[in-house]
Structures are given as C-alpha cells and as structure tokens.
Amino acid sequence: MPLRRGFQDHFDWPLFVTTAAISVVGVINLYSASSAAGGALRDLYIQQIYWLMLGAGAAVLVAAVDYRHFERYGWVAYGIGITLLVLVFLLAREIRGSQRWIPIGSFSLQPSELMKLFFIVALAKHLHNDPRTEGRTLKDLIIPGLILVFPLMLILAQPDLGTALILVFVFATIMVLTHLKLRSLVTLVVSLAASAPMAWAYLLKDYQRERVTSFLDPEKDILDSGWHAYQAKVAIGSGGLTGKGFLQGTQNQHKFLPDQHSDFPFPVWAEEHGFIGAVVLIMLYLVLVLWGLKIASEAKDRFGAVVAVGVSALIFWQAVINLGMVCGLLPVVGITLPLFSYGGSSVLTIMAGIGLLMNISMRRFHF
Amino acid sequence: MNLLSVRREVGEFKKRYKWMALFVIVTMTIIMGRLFQLQILQNDRWMVEAEKNITKVVRLPATRGIIRDHKGRVVAQNRPSYNVYVTPSLLGDEQLSAIGELLSLDADQKQRFVRRMENVPARRRSHFVLAFNDITRDQYAAIETHRRELPGVNVVATPVRAYPFKTLGAHTIGFLNEVSADDLKRLTGLGYGAGHSVGRSGIERAWESYLRGKDGELRVVVDVQGQELDGSPHRVAQRAVREEPVPGLDLRLTLDMDMMRAAERAFRGHPSGGVAVVDIKTGRVRALYSKPGYDLNEMGGGLSPMRAKEILENPFRPLIDKTTYETYFPGSTFKPISAIAALQDGIMTSSVEYKCPGYYELGKRRFRCSHVHGDVDMRDAITQSCNVYFYKLAEQVGIDRLALYAREFGLGQKTGVGINTEASGFVPTRDWYAKNHNNRYHLGFTLNTAIGQGDTRVTLIQLAMMYAAIASGGALYVPQLVERVEQADGVTVEEFPPRVRRHINVDPAHIALIKEGLLGVVNDREGTAYDARVQGGVMVAGKTGTAEVSKHKLNPRDDPRREWYYRRAHSWFAGFAPADNPELAIAVIVEHGGQGGKYAAPIATQVLQDALGGGDPNKNKPLLISKKP
Numbered sequence: 002m003p004l005r006r007g008f009q010d011h012f013d014w015p016l017f018v019t020t021a022a023i024s025v026v027g028v029i030n031l032y033s034a035s036s037a038a039g040g041a042l043r044d045l046y047i048q049q050i051y052w053l054m055l056g057a058g059a060a061v062l063v064a065a066v067d068y069r070h071f072e073r074y075g076w077v078a079y080g081i082g083i084t085l086l087v088l089v090f091l092l093a094r095e096i097r098g099s100q101r102w103i104p105i106g107s108f109s110l111q112p113s114e115l116m117k118l119f120f121i122v123a124l125a126k127h128l129h130n131d132p133r134t135e136g137r138t139l140k141d142l143i144i145p146g147l148i149l150v151f152p153l154m155l156i157l158a159q160p161d162l163g164t165a166l167i168l169v170f171v172f173a174t175i176m177v178l179t180h181l182k183l184r185s186l187v188t189l190v191v192s193l194a195a196s197a198p199m200a201w202a203y204l205l206k207d208y209q210r211e212r213v214t215s216f217l218d219p220e221k222d223i224l225d226s227g228w229h230a231y232q233a234k235v236a237i238g239s240g241g242l243t244g245k246g247f248l249q250g251t252q253n254q255h256k257f258l259p260d261q262h263s264d265f266p267f268p269v270w271a272e273e274h275g276f277i278g279a280v281v282l283i284m285l286y287l288v289l290v291l292w293g294l295k296i297a298s299e300a301k302d303r304f305g306a307v308v309a310v311g312v313s314a315l316i317f318w319q320a321v322i323n324l325g326m327v328c329g330l331l332p333v334v335g336i337t338l339p340l341f342s343y344g345g346s347s348v349l350t351i352m353a354g355i356g357l358l359m360n361i362s363m364r365r366f367h368f
Numbered sequence: 369m370n371l372l373s374v375r376r377e378v379g380e381f382k383k384r385y386k387w388m389a390l391f392v393i394v395t396m397t398i399i400m401g402r403l404f405q406l407q408i409l410q411n412d413r414w415m416v417e418a419e420k421n422i423t424k425v426v427r428l429p430a431t432r433g434i435i436r437d438h439k440g441r442v443v444a445q446n447r448p449s450y451n452v453y454v455t456p457s458l459l460g461d462e463q464l465s466a467i468g469e470l471l472s473l474d475a476d477q478k479q480r481f482v483r484r485m486e487n488v489p490a491r492r493r494s495h496f497v498l499a500f501n502d503i504t505r506d507q508y509a510a511i512e513t514h515r516r517e518l519p520g521v522n523v524v525a526t527p528v529r530a531y532p533f534k535t536l537g538a539h540t541i542g543f544l545n546e547v548s549a550d551d552l553k554r555l556t557g558l559g560y561g562a563g564h565s566v567g568r569s570g571i572e573r574a575w576e577s578y579l580r581g582k583d584g585e586l587r588v589v590v591d592v593q594g595q596e597l598d599g600s601p602h603r604v605a606q607r608a609v610r611e612e613p614v615p616g617l618d619l620r621l622t623l624d625m626d627m628m629r630a631a632e633r634a635f636r637g638h639p640s641g642g643v644a645v646v647d648i649k650t651g652r653v654r655a656l657y658s659k660p661g662y663d664l665n666e667m668g669g670g671l672s673p674m675r676a677k678e679i680l681e682n683p684f685r686p687l688i689d690k691t692t693y694e695t696y697f698p699g700s701t702f703k704p705i706s707a708i709a710a711l712q713d714g715i716m717t718s719s720v721e722y723k724c725p726g727y728y729e730l731g732k733r734r735f736r737c738s739h740v741h742g743d744v745d746m747r748d749a750i751t752q753s754c755n756v757y758f759y760k761l762a763e764q765v766g767i768d769r770l771a772l773y774a775r776e777f778g779l780g781q782k783t784g785v786g787i788n789t790e791a792s793g794f795v796p797t798r799d800w801y802a803k804n805h806n807n808r809y810h811l812g813f814t815l816n817t818a819i820g821q822g823d824t825r826v827t828l829i830q831l832a833m834m835y836a837a838i839a840s841g842g843a844l845y846v847p848q849l850v851e852r853v854e855q856a857d858g859v860t861v862e863e864f865p866p867r868v869r870r871h872i873n874v875d876p877a878h879i880a881l882i883k884e885g886l887l888g889v890v891n892d893r894e895g896t897a898y899d900a901r902v903q904g905g906v907m908v909a910g911k912t913g914t915a916e917v918s919k920h921k922l923n924p925r926d927d928p929r930r931e932w933y934y935r936r937a938h939s940w941f942a943g944f945a946p947a948d949n950p951e952l953a954i955a956v957i958v959e960h961g962g963q964g965g966k967y968a969a970p971i972a973t974q975v976l977q978d979a980l981g982g983g984d985p986n987k988n989k990p991l992l993i994s995k996k997p
Contacts (some may be wrong), residue, residue, distance in 0.1 A: 177388070178381045235421065238406040238414025255422050255591040276407040280400055287396045291389055298385040306381050310388070317392055324399045328406060 013362040016296070019289045020340070020355050024053050026282060027266070027341040033247060034261035034269045037254045045262055045343050052345045056352025063356030067364060071357075072304045075126030079148070082119035085112035086155040099159045111346035113156045113164045118350055118357070120168060121311030123148050124175055129304035136182035139189065145176065162209055163336040167318055174314035175307055209334075229265070232257045233327040236268035237279070244275030262343035264335055267327050282341075283324070290317040296362045305361040312354040315339075424495065424590045427561070430581030431527050431856075433616035435541065435571060437625045438654070438851065443541055444572065444664075446527035450508045452500040455594045456485050457493040458520030467521060470510040471503065494594030496522065498563070501669075519595075529565075529572075531664035537628050538661035539689040540787060540849070542570020545669050559583065565668070569689075571619065571849065574787045578853055581616030617861055618854040622652035630978035631657040634971040640959040641939075641968075642690035643975060644832035648950050650866035651836065651845020653785070654979070656829070658690040683930065684959075692783075692790045695825035696957060699913030699964065700753045700896075701942045702774070702820030704838060704882050707746055707758075709773040710765050711878040718746040718881050724756040728815070735759055735815055750885030751895045753912060755819050762818035763811065770817055771797045774824065776872050777834040778844050784869070785829050785847040793830055796823040821916060828955050831942045835910070836953035838886075839944035841879050842872040886910055887947045890973065897941065900969035906981040908973050910943015910954070912964030936960040941968035945976040952979060 031046040071078070085103065089112055093100035102109035127144055149172045156165045181189075201210070236252035245251065250272035252258050258265050271279040293313030300306040316339050323338040325331035337344055339351045406414065435444035454467070464485060468478035481499065488497055503511075503523075511523055529544055544565040552560060559582070560566060567573035567580075587609045588596050631643040638659070645655035662679055671679075679686050688694055710716040724741035727734050737755040741748070749757035762770065774780060780795030796817060801809045816822030826834075829847055837844040846867040853862040886909035889895040896912040915938040939961030944953040954972045961967035977984070 174388070178384050232421075234406060235414050235417045237403065238410050239418035240407050241411045241415070242408060251418055251422050255589075257418075257421050257592050271403065271407065276403055279403050279407070283396055283400055283403075287392065290392050294385050294389050294392070298382070300378065303378055303381070306378055310381075317395075321395050321399065328399065328402045330399070330402055 011363040011366060013292075013296070013359050015288070015292055016355065016359055016362060019285050019292065020352075023282070023285050023289070023340045026270075026285075028053070029247075030266055030270045030273075030341065031262060031343055033250070033273060034253060034258075034266055036248060037256055037261070042262065048345075049343050049348070052348040053340075053352070055345075056348045059349055060352045060356030060359065063353050064359040064363065066360070068305060068308065068357060068360040069302075071122055071308075072126050072129060075122045078119040079123035082112065082116040083151055083155070085110075086116060086152060088112070089155075089159065099161060101159050101161055108345060111344070113152075113159065113161055114344075114346035114350040116152045116156070117164070117168065117171065117315055118312075118354055120148065120152055121171065121175075121308055121315065121354075124172070125304045125307035125311060128175070128179065128307050129302065132303060133180065136180045137185065138182055139185045141179075142176070142181075142185075142189075145172070160206065161335070162205070163322075163334045166322070166334060167315065167336060170318040170322075171311055171314045174318070175311055178307065178310055229259045230326070230329055230333050232259070233265055233268040234329050236272040237328055240272040240275045240279070242276050244271070244273045244278055247273055249273060263337055264323070264333075264342070265327055266342050267324060267338055270341075286316070286320045286339075289313075290320075293358055296358050296365075299365045300361050301365055305364070308357055309361050312358055315354060316351065422589050422591070424588050424594060424596075426496070426524075426586040426588065427563075428584035428586055428611075428613045429526055429564075430583050430613035431615040432529065432544075432581060433579040433618045434856075435579070435619045435621060437621050437623045438652075439624060439626070440620075441532075441625050443531065443533055443537065443621070443623075443625060445530050445532070447530040448525040449502040449528040450505075451498060451524050451526050452503060452511065453496040453522045453524055454485070454499045455494060455520040455522075456488045456497055457593050458595070459485065463518055463520065466514070466518065467499075467511075470514055471500065471507045472510075494590070494592065496594075502528070529664075529668055533625060533628075534663045534665060535661040536625065536632055537623065537657065538570075538664050539658045539691065540570050540623065540656045541664060542572035542574075542787070543568055543664045543667035544572055545667065568667075570787050571621065575619055575850065578619065579616045582614040584611045584613035586610050615856055618856060620851045620854060622647070622654065622848055622851050623656065624654045624979075627655040627975065627979050628657055630975045631655050631971070632659075633978075634974040635659050635958075638958045638961060638967065638971075640684040640690070641957045641961065642694075642828045643971065644691050644828045644955045645975065645979065646832045646836045646845075646847060646953045648836045648839045648944060648953050650848070651833070651868075652848045652851065652866065653829075654952065655975070656691045656785075656849070658688070660684050660686045662686050683927075689788045690957065690959070691828045692785055692788050693827070695791045695793050695827055696938055696940075697822075697915040697917075698779075698820040698824055698826045698831060699915030699938070699940050700755075700820055701831060701911045701913035701940045701955075701964075702824060702826075703750055703753065703758055703818070704886070704911060705773050705777060705779075705834075706761055706765065706770060706818040707750060707882055707885070708874060708878060709769050710761050711746075711881070712773070712874060713765075713769060715764050715769075716746070716761060718878075721745045722749075722757050722760050724754050726756075728756045728759045730759075730811060730815065733812060735812075747881060747885045747888065748894070750882065750911065751888030751892050753889075753896045758818045759815045762814045765814075765818070767796070767798050767801070767814040767817055770814070771795045776844075776870075777837055778869065779824070779826055779830055779834065783827075783829050783833050783847050785849060787849060790829075791825075791827050793827055794823060794825040820913060828957055831940075832953050832955035835942045835944055835955060837872060838879065838882060839909075839950035839953055841876055842874045844869045844872055883909055883947070886943060890943070890969070891947075896965040897969035897973075898965075900941075900965060900973045902973050902977045902981070902984075905973070905977045905984075906945045907947040908943055908945040908976050909947040909950075910941055910969070910972060912969050913940030913942070914938075914962070914964045915940055917960070933960050936962050939967035940964045941972040943972060945980055952976060 028046050028049055031049050035042050035045040089100055089103055092103045101113060102111050124145060127148060149168065153165055153168055156168065232252060236250065236258055239252065250269060252272050253261060253269045258268055261269050270282060290313050293309055293316065297306045297309030297313065300309055319336055319339050322331060322334065322336045326333050337347050340348065431446055434442060437443050464482050468481060473481065508523055511521065531541065544567050547560050547564050547566050551566060567576040572579065590596055627645055635641065641659055643655055643657040646653055660682065711718060721743045723743050724737055726737050726740035735755065738753065741752055741754040744752065744754050744757050774795045780793050782790045782792045798809055801813050813822055817824055833844060833847055846869050848864060848866060850864060852860050852864060854860055889911055890897045890901050890908045892898060897910065917935060917937055939958040941964050942955040944950040954976060956968040956972045958967045
C-alpha cells in the first residue's frame with residue numbers, strides 16, 4: 002500500500018518532534034497559568050490536551066489524503082470559510098464587544114481561525130493555476146486581492162483586528178513568493194503608505210488606537226491601556242536567566258498577568274523558566290518555521306509550495322507578533338501564540354496546518 | 369503534467385526561500401536580543417518591580433514618648449485613634465452603603481464618601497486608602513461586628529497625641545501634625561512618609577528625635593487586587609514579615625504643672641502676657657506660661673478653618689510664645705543692671721544722694737519721673753523706681769558700660785532654652801547708635817537705656833535668668849526644660865545636670881545692696897509693689913517695670929476702638945523669693961497692662977506664694993469685717 006509505505010519511509014520526524022515539543026511545553030505552561038486563576042479556568046490545560054488530541058487526529062486525516070485533492074476543492078473550502086464567517090453574525094453572542102464565536106454545544110467555534118487555512122488553500126489554488134515566467138503586474142494581484150478582501154472585511158467587522166492582521170501578513174508573504182515587477186511593487190508600497198493615515202483614522206477603533214499610542218509612550222499610562230504590556234515585561238524581566246521555577250512565578254500566580262492562557266502565556270513561561278527556557282521555546286518556533294520553508298522549497302508543485310509557505314507564515318507571524326507584543330516591541334493586539342496559547346479553534350487550525358506540511362513533505366518524492 | 373514542467377513552474381518561487389529564512393532568523397534573533405535585554409541586563413529592575421507588585425507594606429507606627437512634668441504628671445501621652453482604611457477595589461456599591469450605614473453617616477457625608485472612593489486613582493485602588501479618621505468607639509464596634517461581610521475594610525488603631533492639660537503650657541509643650549510635601553523634601557532619609565506626624569512646636573518639636581521612636585512595618589504578600597495571600601497554594605509568597613516598632617523615649621520636664629496652674633490662675637483678668645519661673649540654684653524652668661494659648665488637642669490636625677481663622681485673628685496673638693519669642697522694652701526692671709554697672713566699676717557709691725524734682729532737663733528736653741521723689745540714694749532709687757536718679761547715674765556710667773553689664777547678665781543673647789524660635793533681644797551700644805542715627809549719638813539715648821526704655825529689648829526668659837543670677841550672686845544658668853530622658857519602664861537613659869553659663873564677677877556687697885533695694889520694692893511702704901505683697905506670706909524681692917510702648921502703629925485690620933489698649937504700657941515684674949534665701953526667680957509681663965506694681969507684681973507674688981508658701985496664708989484667718997455671733 003503506497004500510503005503505508007509513505008508514512009514509514011517519509012514520515013517527517015523533525016516536523017513532528019518540534020510540533021509535539023511545543024504542544025507539550027504549552028500544556029505544562031497552561032497548567033501553571035491556570036492554576037493561579039482557579040475556578041472554571043482551573044481545568045483549562047486538560048481541555049487543551051483534548052483539543053491537541055483532536056488536532057492531532059485532524060492532522061493525521063489531513064496528512065493522509067494526497068494534498069492535490071485539496072487543490073481540487075480549494076474553492077469549496079474557501080466558500081465554507083466565508084459561509085461560517087457570515088454565520089458568525091447570525092449566531093454569535095457578543096463577548097467583550099465583538100462577535101467571534103459560533104456556539105456548538107458546549108464548545109464554540111471560531112471561524113476566523115479556520116478561515117486562515119481555507120484562505121491559504123484558496124490562494125494556493127489560484128497561484129497554482131496561474132504560473133508565470135515573466136514578472137507579475139498589479140493586474141495579476143486583482144484576483145488574489147479579492148480572495149483576501151472578502152474574509153478580511155468579515156473579520157474586521159467582528160471586529161477582530163489581530164486575525165485580520167495575520168491574514169494580511171500571510172497574504173503579503175505569499176505574494177512575496179511570486180515575482181512582482183519592480184514598478185508594480187513600488188506603486189503598491191507607495192499607495193499603501195499613503196492610505197495608512199486613512200486606515201488609522203477610519204478603520205481602527207478607539208481602543209485599538211489607544212493601544213498603539215500607549216505602546217509608543219508606555220510610561221504615559223502604565224495603569225490603563227499600558228498595564229498589560231507593562232506587567233508582561235515585569236514578568237519576563239524578573240525571570241532572569243533561569244527563571245523563578247515552575248509554578249513559582251509571582252506575576253503569574255498573583256494574577257498580575259492578564260489573559261495568561263490566551264494572549265500572555267509566554268510571559269508565564271519566561272518568568273518561570275527564565276531566559277534559557279524562553280530561548281528554547283523560540284528556537285522550537287524558529288526550527289518549525291524554517292522546516293516549513295524547507296518543505297516549501299522541496300515541494301514538487303506550486304500548490305504545495307504556496308500552502309507550505311502560507312502555513313509557515315501563519316505560524317511565524319503569529320509567533321513573532323505575540324512575542325513582540327509581550328516583550329514590548331510591538332503594540333498589544335489579540336494574537337495568540339500557536340499551540341502555546343489556549344484555544345480550540347486555534348489549535349485545530351494550526352494542527353491541520355501542520356498536517357498539510359506533513360502531507361507536502363511526505364509527498365515530495367511522489368511525482 | 370510531466371516531471372520537468374512541474375519543476376519549471378516552481379522555479380518562480382525558488383530564489384525567495386533563502387531570503388525568507390534569513391528574515392525569519394533575523395526577526396527571531398531580535399526577539400531573543402530583546403529577551404536578553406529584559407531578562408539578563410535589566411533583570412534587577414524588573415525583579416524589584418515584581419516584588420513591589422506583590423508586597424503591601426503596612427506601617428506599624430511607633431508609640432511616641434510620653435512627656436511628664438517635674439512631679440511626674442503626664443502632660444503629653446498617646447491615645448488610640450481608630451482609623452478606617454478601605455481597599456476600594458474590593459468594595460462594591462452595596463459595601464459602600466453598608467459602611468455608611470454602620471458609621472451612621474448622614475446622607476451628605478455618605479455621598480461625599482462614595483464620591484471620594486470613586487475618585488481614588490486606579491493605581492491606588494488595590495491599596496489601603498484612609499477613609500475615616502478617629503471614629504468613635506460605637507462606630508468601631510459596629511464595623512467590627514460586620515467584619516466578615518466587609519473584606520475590604522480595616523480598622524487600624526493609630527496612636528494620637530493627647531494633652532491632659534489642654535491649653536496650659538501649650539507653647540512650651542507644643543504639638544504635632546502631619547508632615548507636608550515640603551517637610552518630606554526637607555526630612556528625606558529620616559523615615560518620614562505621607563501621613564506621618566512630626567513635632568511642630570515647643571518640646572514636641574525640639575525633642576522630636578527622642579520622642580519619635582522608630583516605626584515598624586508589616587509586609588504582606590498580596591495579589592493584583594490587594595487581597596492578602598499568606599501561603600499561596602504554591603509557596604510563591606513568603607510569609608508576612610513583621611518588624612516591630614521601637615517606642616520613643618519619655619521625657620521628664622523641669623516644669624511644674626502646679627506652678628503653671630498658679631500662673632494661669634494669677635493671670636485671670638488679663639488677656640495677654642506671660643510668666644517664667646526659674647529655679648535659682650539650677651536654672652531649671654519651673655513654669656513657662658504664655659497667654660493666651662490654644663488647646664493642644666485640637667492642633668494635631670482637623671482644626672476647622674473657622675477655628676484656625678479664629679486663632680490667627682485673635683488680637684492677643686495666641687500663636688506667639690511670649691516667653692521666648694516676643695521681645696519687649698525691659699522698663700525699670702533694667703535698673704539693677706544700671707546700678708551694678710555704676711557700683712562695680714567704682715563710678716558711684718551707693719550712698720550718693722540725688723534730689724529728684726520729678727523731672728530731669730537735658731538741653732531743651734525734659735525727661736520725666738513718675739513723681740517727685742526728693743532726696744534718694746541708690747537703694748531708695750531702686751525701691752521707688754526713681755528715673756531721675758538713674759538719669760544722673762547714666763551720665764556718669766555711659767552707654768557702653770551699661771551694655772557691657774547687660775550682656776554679662778545675658779541680655780542681648782539667646783539663653784539657650786532650646787524650644788521654639790528664641791529671640792536674642794537687643795542691647796544697644798554707642799557704635800550702634802552712631803551707625804543707626806545718622807552718626808548723631810546724644811546723651812538722651814544713654815538716659816533712656818538706663819531706665820530700660822530706648823532700644824533695649826529683652827525676652828521674658830532672659831529677664832527671669834537675669835534675676836536668678838542676681839539672686840544667686842552671679843551664677844547665670846542655661847534655662848533647662850528637660851530634666852532627663854527615660855525609657856517606657858522608667859529607666860533613665862540620659863540625665864541633664866544643670867549648666868552654668870557663666871559666673872558673673874560682682875562684688876557680693878553690691879549684690880547685697882541691690883537685693884536690699886529689690887526687697888524694699890515689695891516690702892517698703894514706699895516701694896512700687898508694696899500693694900502686691902502677700903501679708904504673712906513669702907518674702908518677695910523684685911523690681912516693677914512699666915515699659916512704655918513706642919508709637920503703636922495701628923494695624924489697619926485692628927479695631928480703632930482698641931487703640932487705647934495698644935497704647936497702654938506693658939506691665940513688668942521680675943524678682944525672686946524667698947528674699948533671704950532665694951529659691952525661685954520670676955519674670956511676669958502683662959501686655960498693655962499698665963503700671964508694673966499694679967498689674968504684674970500681684971501675679972508674681974501670688975505665683976511665688978503658691979509655689980513656696982503653700983497657697984494663701986490668710987485663707988483660714990477671719991476677714992476683717994466679720995460679724996461676731
């Protein structure tokens with residue numbers, strides 16, 4: 002049986018090991034983060050294990066089917082994603098001023114997470130069918146742009162700035178992969194730069210603008226919008242070289258870190274395991290992303306290459322923005338750390354993405 | 369699709385991977401660099417911040433030392449004040465109104481309290497905030513019984529100062545109040561913080577470092593809401609650390625509150641003035657009384673603006689310490705100095721007589737005497753306070769010799785009493801007049817100086833010390849207010865023996881003559897204070913003075929109807945008793961009282977009688993007009 006042989010011969014161990022390592026470390030860290038919270042949040046780490054197992058199952062499924070089948074159903078996946086995003090507005094309850102989750106039984110699904118993958122697949126399908134040898138012009142960006150715009154608008158309307166931002170970054174990364182003519186590139190960059198102030202004035206909400214200004218001048222208002230960022234820095238900085246020890250982080254245990262499970266799990270880790278622990282974790286992400294790029298470079302077709310770059314970019318940008326934000330290099334936006342933060346939809350998405358990488362990796366010998 | 373064509377299709381992407389990988393590596397390196405900066409380079413700073421986050425420090429105030437008088441009666445002590453502290457982050461609307469209910473606040477107070485709690489800035493919300501000061505025992509009991517329902521409320525008993533004698537000796541004992549922002553700048557490094565009290569005047573201020581003690585503190589480990597977390601589930605929190613406060617040291621004063629009380633009693637009917645009583649053999653101050661005073665218990669804070677205004681605008685200036693800070697012309701109380709100056713340098717003998725026609729002419733000016741004294745010698749001149757005699761004496765003695773002896777007896781210099789702001793007074797010299805009067809010195813200055821007018825200024829305590837020196841035959845002491853420093857258990861830590869400032873070299877015969885004159889003042893029929901003597905009581909010697917007030921400038925704020933009062937002379941008496949074996953020296957001033965013999969002298973004789981003779985000697989004798997049964 003070709004599939005079995007493929008699994009045995011071509012199983013991508015480095016991809017598996019890094020993914021597993023990040024997941025395990027993430028669960029351990031969630032245990033510490035949730036132990037401080039108490040109450041209902043106490044068992045969060047157990048739920049995360051369930052999600053990881055579910056995600057692993059999804060990854061196996063995704064890896065088992067030859068990815069070229071996904072190419073065929075790219076538009077269908079995209080359609081499903083858009084439909085779910087529309088459903089959000091019909092079904093979701095408002096939580097903290099935004100609608101993001103569709104309740105399913107006792108769980109809730111976050112379609113914007115799944116959309117990230119569907120979006121990558123759709124974009125890959127488009128580029129797969131649009132090979133070029135000469136440079137691309139702006140005209141060639143119209144269809145990819147449209148593929149981006151629909152989910153982007155729906156996500157911004159929730160509003161979920163973080164996910165929208167990731168979508169844009171992933172899109173940009175994939176487009177960097179293609180060969181754009183220099184003149185078109187310059188026009189694009191200039192017009193984007195020109196529209197930035199407009200976006201600042203009309204697109205961002207007040208609280209989002211406040212986060213940016215408080216990032217630029219953190220001392221101004223340590224106690225309100227700058228509070229999260231500041232306490233994260235205190236947690237990381239006080240960790241020192243080797244950290245305060247597992248479950249010994251005072252910032253975490255005494256609840257000075259807001260959203261320890263979702264947006265700020267890294268400070269918990271860095272506080273308790275210090276610089277060494279933090280570097281080990283970052284190295285894992287670095288290896289994972291570089292490995293993803295290697296898979297992309299070895300992919301035998303355009304679809305596989307674009308999907309691999311897209312998934313790597315997804316992991317990379319989420320990690321970089323989350324890490325940059327918690328250590329005060331970037332303003333605070335709600336972006337989770339892949340596989341490390343708690344979140345069912347997010348774990349499922351990333352795991353499925355890893356499944357795609359595995360799929361592409363294993364099938365590079367096949368044709 | 370053959371193998372080759374697939375390869376070519378992917379070729380468009382090929383050269384980008386390298387750059388992407390490089391970008392990823394660089395970005396991750398930047399983040400690791402940032403972590404290095406935070407965790408390794410700035411580690412110390414963030415450790416401190418993290419520690420600060422979880423520690424809440426509660427001050428354990430030290431008990432301030434107790435002040436007792438010479439006989440061991442408490443003049444300043446501590447009583448608990450129950451203060452309500454709240455942690456606003458733990459209080460909902462319900463709790464706020466519950467607190468209002470328990471403290472039985474009226475609607476207005478309740479509203480003000482709620483508004484105050486709303487206005488607490490976010491960063492203070494998880495800390496203790498002082499909500500109410502000095503609640504009553506009933507209010508305290510009400511809160512205590514509902515403690516469980518009010519997790520964010522703490523009642524802390526803080527010692528506050530209590531002064532059992534209230535206004536008596538207010539200037540000397542002094543008071544405390546809360547440090548201001550300016551004080552904190554001045555007192556940096558001494559452990560003062562917002563909300564602490566510091567001695568403001570009198571002994572409380574001057575002996576602050578002895579009385580204060582050292583605050584302790586309680587460090588509790590808290591979470592982000594300020595909730596105490598002693599022994600968190602994962603041993604993150606160290607146990608609460610408690611550093612016990614060190615109580616302040618007690619003071620034993622030289623003051624005798626009985627004598628203070630006597631001074632207060634004797635001052636009835638006079639609105640303004642002061643009394644200083646000094647032990648002649650030691651220089652220890654037995655009474656230092658300035659009228660009017662203020663209740664020390666209301667000065668510790670919480671003085672209503674109305675009451676403060678009342679004190680500030682009182683025409684008799686309650687805030688001025690009339691014993692050490694205010695200076696006056698000594699008037700005739702200066703005459704013994706003039707006499708000693710003349711005798712000591714052999715310029716005159718005591719037996720020389722001058723005729724007093726009631727005035728003295730110098731050029732075109734006429735210097736007045738109180739009345740026609742006829743022929744007087746030095747003793748008579750002192751007893752009857754004849755100005756003409758001293759004018760003639762001054763002509764021969766000269767102003768600089770007067771100044772020399774005045775300074776010998778401690779005038780023109782601070783006595784070193786060591787509390788409040790002591791004035792040094794002033795003793796003019798020929799040079800000074802030359803400099804300050806257009807280089808036109810004339811003899812009139814000397815004549816005025818000899819009778820204590822002119823430009824000489826003294827404080828009450830200086831005069832008391834001077835008369836003590838006369839009484840003791842020349843020993844000028846440093847006035848002493850604190851006898852010893854004790855621990856709370858009564859063990860003496862430090863004792864302060866009497867300190868002689870200098871021995872004035874005066875011939876005992878001259879002193880004897882002066883004393884004889886001073887005795888005559890009170891006990892001769894001719895003496896200016898004869899009416900003030902206590903019949904059958906302690907023999908008092910001393911000198912009256914009627915210090916004319918030079919051209920009182922009416923303060924525009926003052927009522928013009930009070931002008932007659934401000935124009936009236938200050939009434940003086942300074943002396944000692946018992947005359948034959950002096951123990952106590954006294955100086956009394958009744959501001960704008962009038963003649964010394966009439967107003968100040970009776971106060972002095974009464975105080976001395978109370979102190980030395982055990983009260984009124986005629987108390988049990990029948991009145992002259994008594995009906996026989």
